[in-house]
Amino acid sequence: ALEDGLKKADADPSVKAVMICGENGKFSAGADIRGFSSPKTLGVALGPIVSLIESSEKPVVAAIEGVALGGGLEVALGCHYRVAHAKARMGLPEVTIGLLPGAEGTQRLPRLIGVPAALDMITTGKHIPATEALKLGLVDEIVEENTIEAAIRLANKVIGQPLGPRRLSLKPVPKLPNMEAFLQEAQVKVKRQARGFLAPELCFQAVQAATQRPFAEGVRRERELFQVLLSSGQAQALQYAFFAERAVHRWATPGGINLLFIIFDSILLLSLGLGTMGQGIVTSLVKANIPVVALEQNLEYLNKGRKAVMVLLEREAKKMEGGAQKLDFHNPARLQFTVDFNLLHDVDLVIEAVFENMALKKEIFHKLSNICKPGALLCTNTSALDIDEIASATSRPQQVIGTHFFSPAHVMRLLEIIYGRHTSPSAIATAMQLAKDMKKVGVVVGNCFGFVGNRMMFPYVEQAVFLLEEGSRPEAVDQVLEDFGFKIGPFRMSDLAGLDVGWRSRKGQGLTGPSLPAGSSARQRRGQRYSPLPDLLCERGRFGQKTGKGWYQYERAGGRTATPDPWIHGFLSQYRDTHRIETRYIDQEEILERCLFSLINEGFAILAEGIASGPEHLDVIYLNGYGWPKHRGGPMFYASTVGLPRVLAKLQKYSEAHPDVPKLRPSAFLKKLVAVGNAPLKEWMSYLSRQSPKL
Numbered sequence: 001a002l003e004d005g006l007k008k009a010d011a012d013p014s015v016k017a018v019m020i021c022g023e024n025g026k027f028s029a030g031a032d033i034r035g036f037s038s039p040k041t042l043g044v045a046l047g048p049i050v051s052l053i054e055s056s057e058k059p060v061v062a063a064i065e066g067v068a069l070g071g072g073l074e075v076a077l078g079c080h081y082r083v084a085h086a087k088a089r090m091g092l093p094e095v096t097i098g099l100l101p102g103a104e105g106t107q108r109l110p111r112l113i114g115v116p117a118a119l120d121m122i123t124t125g126k127h128i129p130a131t132e133a134l135k136l137g138l139v140d141e142i143v144e145e146n147t148i149e150a151a152i153r154l155a156n157k158v159i160g161q162p163l164g165p166r167r168l169s170l171k172p173v174p175k176l177p178n179m180e181a182f183l184q185e186a187q188v189k190v191k192r193q194a195r196g197f198l199a200p201e202l203c204f205q206a207v208q209a210a211t212q213r214p215f216a217e218g219v220r221r222e223r224e225l226f227q228v229l230l231s232s233g234q235a236q237a238l239q240y241a242f243f244a245e246r247a248v249h250r251w252a253t254p255g256g257i258n259l260l261f262i263i264f265d266s267i268l269l270l271s272l273g274l275g276t277m278g279q280g281i282v283t284s285l286v287k288a289n290i291p292v293v294a295l296e297q298n299l300e301y302l303n304k305g306r307k308a309v310m311v312l313l314e315r316e317a318k319k320m321e322g323g324a325q326k327l328d329f330h331n332p333a334r335l336q337f338t339v340d341f342n343l344l345h346d347v348d349l350v351i352e353a354v355f356e357n358m359a360l361k362k363e364i365f366h367k368l369s370n371i372c373k374p375g376a377l378l379c380t381n382t383s384a385l386d387i388d389e390i391a392s393a394t395s396r397p398q399q400v401i402g403t404h405f406f407s408p409a410h411v412m413r414l415l416e417i418i419y420g421r422h423t424s425p426s427a428i429a430t431a432m433q434l435a436k437d438m439k440k441v442g443v444v445v446g447n448c449f450g451f452v453g454n455r456m457m458f459p460y461v462e463q464a465v466f467l468l469e470e471g472s473r474p475e476a477v478d479q480v481l482e483d484f485g486f487k488i489g490p491f492r493m494s495d496l497a498g499l500d501v502g503w504r505s506r507k508g509q510g511l512t513g514p515s516l517p518a519g520s521s522a523r524q525r526r527g528q529r530y531s532p533l534p535d536l537l538c539e540r541g542r543f544g545q546k547t548g549k550g551w552y553q554y555e556r557a558g559g560r561t562a563t564p565d566p567w568i569h570g571f572l573s574q575y576r577d578t579h580r581i582e583t584r585y586i587d588q589e590e591i592l593e594r595c596l597f598s599l600i601n602e603g604f605a606i607l608a609e610g611i612a613s614g615p616e617h618l619d620v621i622y623l624n625g626y627g628w629p630k631h632r633g634g635p636m637f638y639a640s641t642v643g644l645p646r647v648l649a650k651l652q653k654y655s656e657a658h659p660d661v662p663k664l665r666p667s668a669f670l671k672k673l674v675a676v677g678n679a680p681l682k683e684w685m686s687y688l689s690r691q692s693p694k695l
């Protein structure tokens with residue numbers, strides 16, 4: 001349509017200028033991402049159309065409203081002038097779906113805004129607001145009112161002016177005094193951050209080509225690099241992740257109810273407990289512009305919590321400086337701190353974020369149930385506790401729901417939303433809307449120990465520790481998983497989170513500590529293999545970073561630089577001698593497979609039990625809450641790329657070698673999917689004959 005329109009305009013002498021805009025207040029979100037997996041649509045090349053726009057003999061003005069992203073912004077870059085609405089956003093987000101701007105954007109953008117700014121936009125894919133675009137010179141004008149009228153005004157004004165200087169392909173890339181050194185440094189940074197993710201590096205190479213070659217040759221290079229990415233599995237994984245994130249917004253209860261109207265504007269929210277999680281939750285709520293009351297049990301905790309929240313909010317306000325939105329946190333109507341439980345009468349929604357202890361939570365929910373107004377929704381922030389048991393302490397279990405935030409709660413995007421046996425659809429809808437307003441990804445899951453994310457994490461961590469017993473070292477296991485793409489491996493993660501957290505939970509479950517029955521075997525619990533290694537470290541005061549020693553040693557208590565610890569190596573070998581464990585060399589493949597396939601196996605069990613409604617839900621949880629490398633699409637997508645028969649065969653092999661480890665025993669659902677001929681991921685759920693009552 002663009003091509004036809006331009007040709008018509010060129011041929012019609014009564015047309016003096018052209019304005020390009022989008023429909024319904026949006027310029028363009030770029031190419032249809034679904035089209036990248038269908039070879040038919042790839043024949044339509046956008047680059048030549050952008051060139052056609054640029055070569056027009058009549059001035060072409062882009063009127064940018066809403067978004068101009070990817071191919072959409074590339075179209076705008078072909079125009080001779082760009083006018084944007086003040087609320088518009090622009091960006092080249094192709095890198096986030098595993099690609100690079102493939103319609104000459106990598107060659108035009110550096111010519112317009114310079115290499116450093118272009119490189120930043122193209123390698124990160126960030127969206128920038130119109131105000132920033134104006135400062136960078138990406139747009140010529142921003143308007144508060146009618147963008148289209150403003151663009152037409154500008155078009156009329158420039159009729160007859162020379163177009164040569166407005167054609168970006170004819171401009172040289174602005175020089176930097178130290179271009180070579182700048183590029184070298186930028187490449188090192190991109191490589192370091194990418195950890196096996198191809199697109200940022202190829203984006204870099206495309207921009208580098210703009211600095212080294214004439215425009216046409218740069219475009220050729222851009223196309224070559226685009227093709228490399230297009231055929232890489234990484235682009236498919238990221239595009240799957242894009243749609244998976246949107247699919248989790250669609251949820252349904254067992255009765256098929258999936259949406260109720262929630263009016264959320266005037267909600268007053270109460271956050272109960274101002275520990276680390278509470279502080280992050282309050283910060284996120286203020287950022288989402290939701291009026292919030294923060295309640296603590298005594299003044300000492302309240303003042304400590306208030307101080308910490310203020311530090312976080314000041315930091316957030318700094319980050320938002322220059323943007324359209326301001327953080328309003330000094331206004332008591334938006335944020336107040338109190339120890340007065342009477343304020344509970346007025347709130348519409350409570351998020352309880354006290355210590356992870358069932359007795360304490362039940363006591364609090366009993367109190368909430370008595371004080372809060374009838375319609376108020378009661379959310380509990382828990383990472384593993386039974387929602388039904390917490391709800392049983394109230395007279396309104398239909399309004400009790402789990403909201404599992406991830407630490408730090410003002411940074412992490414994931415919010416697991418856990419419904420109990422009695423939770424109503426409107427409670428789920430409200431929690432989902434809250435997630436959206438907080439700019440988080442809400443994923444609705446069923447109620448079981450550890451819910452989805454932590455339940456899948458347990459076998460992964462368990463395998464990592466078993467590997468140490470059998471002969472590996474913390475740094476070897478971490479290295480394999482970090483090479484796979486995780487930001488940090490399981491042992492570095494455990495040191496960061498604190499080994500005492502798991503220790504407390506295992507004591508609570510009677511797996512260690514005083515409640516462990518006398519005469520229990522050191523390495524068996526309830527007939528299954530158990531490793532006491534983490535408990536032994538805790539007994540020696542090695543809690544990780546906070547004590548300066550854990551699976552690694554640190555420069556000091558609270559230090560962050562992990563160094564392999566010879567003490568741990570000696571301790572492990574003594575442990576193996578004591579328990580007569582034969583030490584063997586464990587290769588990288590076994591480390592990777594045992595950790596990942598046991599996690600994936602649990603994922604299949606979760607799907608079969610109806611705890612989550614599809615593999616996309618599990619993948620979105622892992623991508624947004626557990627640092628799973630985005631370019632691998634999430635654990636279940638990864639399993640589909642490895643091939644389910646291979647995953648099954650490996651689990652069978654490891655399970656035979658370790659018959660006392662139930663989490664290595666292949667799930668019946670995985671076996672079924674292999675038996676029906678390695679069903680594609682999209683069809684997995686159709687092979688579950690009977691939906692579990694949990695759905």
Ligand SMILES: CCCCCCCCCCCCC[C@H](O)CC(=O)SCCNC(=O)CCNC(=O)[C@H](O)C(C)(C)COP(=O)(O)OP(=O)(O)OC[C@H]1O[C@@H](n2cnc3c(N)ncnc32)[C@H](O)[C@@H]1OP(=O)(O)O
Binds near residue numbers: 047
């Ligand atoms: C003028 C362009 C013509 C293109 C011709 C094709 C030629 C092909 C030649 C290749 C040359 C390369 C071209 C270019 O360099 C490559 C690209 O442009 S890749 C695409 C880049 N764009 C993006 O990555 C944008 C992705 N979208 C978003 O960031 C957000 O969706 C949004 C636009 C900011 C809107 O956010 P929200 O308001 O929160 O809404 P949703 O996210 O829920 O989206 C609503 C709905 O729309 C679907 N959707 C959004 N963008 C795309 C897209 N680009 N392709 C397909 N579908 C898209 C989204 O999935 C939602 O639908 P649902 O999944 O809920 O059904």
